Amino acid sequence: MEDIFTIAQVAALTGVSIHTLRYYERVGLLDRVDRANSGHRRYGEADVNRINFLKRLRKTGMSISEMQRFVALYRAGDDTLSERRAMLEDHRRAIQAQIADLQEIIAFIDDKIATYDEQERINSR
Amino acid sequence: MEDIFTIAQVAALTGVSIHTLRYYERVGLLDRVDRANSGHRRYGEADVNRINFLKRLRKTGMSISEMQRFVALYRAGDDTLSERRAMLEDHRRAIQAQIADLQEIIAFIDDKIATYDEQERINSR
DNA sequence: GTACAACTTAGAGTGTACTCTAAGTCAAGA
DNA sequence: TCTTGACTTAGAGTACACTCTAAGTTGTAC
Numbered sequence: 382m383e384d385i386f387t388i389a390q391v392a393a394l395t396g397v398s399i400h401t402l403r404y405y406e407r408v409g410l411l412d413r414v415d416r417a418n419s420g421h422r423r424y425g426e427a428d429v430n431r432i433n434f435l436k437r438l439r440k441t442g443m444s445i446s447e448m449q450r451f452v453a454l455y456r457a458g459d460d461t462l463s464e465r466r467a468m469l470e471d472h473r474r475a476i477q478a479q480i481a482d483l484q485e486i487i488a489f490i491d492d493k494i495a496t497y498d499e500q501e502r503i504n505s506r
Numbered sequence: 507m508e509d510i511f512t513i514a515q516v517a518a519l520t521g522v523s524i525h526t527l528r529y530y531e532r533v534g535l536l537d538r539v540d541r542a543n544s545g546h547r548r549y550g551e552a553d554v555n556r557i558n559f560l561k562r563l564r565k566t567g568m569s570i571s572e573m574q575r576f577v578a579l580y581r582a583g584d585d586t587l588s589e590r591r592a593m594l595e596d597h598r599r600a601i602q603a604q605i606a607d608l609q610e611i612i613a614f615i616d617d618k619i620a621t622y623d624e625q626e627r628i629n630s631r
Numbered sequence: 632g633t634a635c636a637a638c639t640t641a642g643a644g645t646g647t648a649c650t651c652t653a654a655g656t657c658a659a660g661a
Numbered sequence: 662t663c664t665t666g667a668c669t670t671a672g673a674g675t676a677c678a679c680t681c682t683a684a685g686t687t688g689t690a691c
Contacts, residue, residue, distance in 0.1 A: 466622045
């Protein structure tokens with residue numbers, strides 16, 4: 382019932398490269414992944430979920446070291462729930478701020494584009 | 507009437523460091539800034555506007571090389587207006603996509619936070 | 632006129648996050 | 662059994678965007 386995956390399958394599944402998957406394990410973002418007798422990695426669904434979560438955090442600008450802190454708290458168990466919650470809330474706020482910045486810059490670009498339109502009208506007279 | 511500024515003033519005004527201002531000039535993002543007889547840089551308002559524009563583009567994930575392309579088009583004059591316009595529109599679309607990603611991830615984090623709340627309620631029984 | 636902070640240059644160094652290499656082992660099909 | 666491609670490791674290399682250093686010059690306040 383529990384699906385297991387090779388590193389290539391996980392890379393295809395998550396869009397995280399093979400090199401990066403090994404790197405994330407090396408720096409402790411992933412717990413040591415199970416190995417086959419051959420030594421080859423065998424990922425479980427929990428690993429894949431973790432990778433997808435990490436991918437989202439990265440995509441939204443969380444640094445590797447912040448993610449390491451988060452994972453360390455996770456490993457430390459239930460006592461750290463409220464701390465992890467606070468981290469996520471901080472990160473949520475940071476993302477909201479990013480969105481606000483982006484929206485402001487969209488408005489700025491729209492202004493620029495409008496100026497260009499104006500310019501083109503003038504040039505075509 | 508035209509205000510002129512030293513590099514330190516521009517750094518304070520724009521939030522871009524002195525080192526970075528010199529770097530941007532070196533890689534051609536800024537046209538060669540005027541110099542005093544002493545050789546010290548003297549920035550005009552047009553320079554400051556350009557720096558603020560570049561700062562916004564960077565903040566929204568445009569790479570240095572893309573900005574170089576944009577600036578090159580700008581230098582090439584009016585013939586490139588529609589090309590620059592197209593670049594800005596592309597960048598606008600990229601920013602919109604970023605915003606959509608971020609919003610999706612906010613929803614994901616809200617889910618996680620809700621799970622943590624649930625967990626805390628269980629633990630406190 | 633002297634101290635001292637701010638400026639100049641070319642070029643070297645840094646931090647982050649990968650990304651690749653070399654040398655070797657393993658698994659599956661012809 | 663042989664070949665081929667996927668996998669393993671430790672460690673080196675890379676891209677990007679700065680950021681700093683060294684050695685020297687300039688401007689201003691006392």
